[in-house]
């Protein structure tokens with residue numbers, strides 16, 4: 550029997566559901582409150598009678614995702630989840646506990662069609678877009694984990710106003726290209742803001758440069774953060790590692806991105822993975838690339854995140870040496886560019902983005 554996913558129902562439908570079970574309407578409200586805490590099962594709903602919990606367990610499920618695997622980094626600050634959807638597709642999401650708050654990186658698609666040569670998420674192609682509920686449920690999984698932290702006194706105290714140990718930041722940077730699923734991603738952000746109170750300024754959408762999608766975000770008009778996964782400073786080099794470069798030029802992408810940031814007075818994030826080729830020669834991490842990248846962003850409100858490549862077994866790139874990474878950064882700094890080196894958090898738990906999902910698809 551297919552179980553009803555209670556999170557997928559509207560409030561009214563949830564009420565009808567419990568009334569059909571012979572229960573008073575207020576049970577629906579209790580269940581809704583549990584769902585918004587990310588409860589994974591009915592037995593944890595302690596304010597419901599035990600018989601009701603058992604009945605619910607036999608005919609329904611709480612969220613449209615279930616945890617297949619949970620990995621924790623050695624420092625305990627990063628938790629990576631492998632989640633299964635109801636059609637058995639799998640996705641990843643990552644909870645990062647930081648001094649400024651609790652950030653969740655969510656997936657927007659099962660797989661990805663973009664074919665970036667350095668990425669594990671695209672190796673099995675695109676399976677499908679995620680629904681709004683499936684994206685939202687990833688936040689709730691993290692929210693329940695944070696609740697468990699509080700119970701075990703593991704919670705770290707963030708600085709500033711984000712000291713409530715709830716999810717405070719969202720990055721849509723997991724598996725998939727968010728702007729290939731734009732309307733569901735927008736619907737998800739609206740709900741995260743309305744229903745969880747997550748500020749627009751703490752939500753980041755990362756795209757490989759889908760120009761019409763950036764235009765849609767401008768029309769939507771919310772002051773979120775935009776990140777562009779650029780990874781090369783020239784169209785020729787970009788075409789070697791990102792097929793999307795055959796569709797949109799860097800100039801078209803940057804024009805759209807600056808229009809977005811000018812509209813909202815936001816700082817643009819540039820994501821730049823530093824790669825060497827299979828022989829260990831620098832590919833996009835040469836001093837010339839650093840100079841060209843500087844020209845693209847000079848005098849703009851922009852932060853360049855440099856990301857040393859995380860090995861993906863199936864991909865034949867290499868990671869530049871620490872010296873090469875710092876030399877690249879030094880050139881940006883000399884040119885007046887805001888930049889930082891971002892080490893992927895939790896690299897000890899499934900390494901690069903998409904790797905956990907890939908390994909587990911292959912093993913099944």
Ligand code: SF4
Pocket residue numbers: 661662663664665668669670671723724725726757778
């Ligand atoms: S880097 Fe992003 S857009 Fe490119 S293949 Fe991976 S998930 Fe898709």
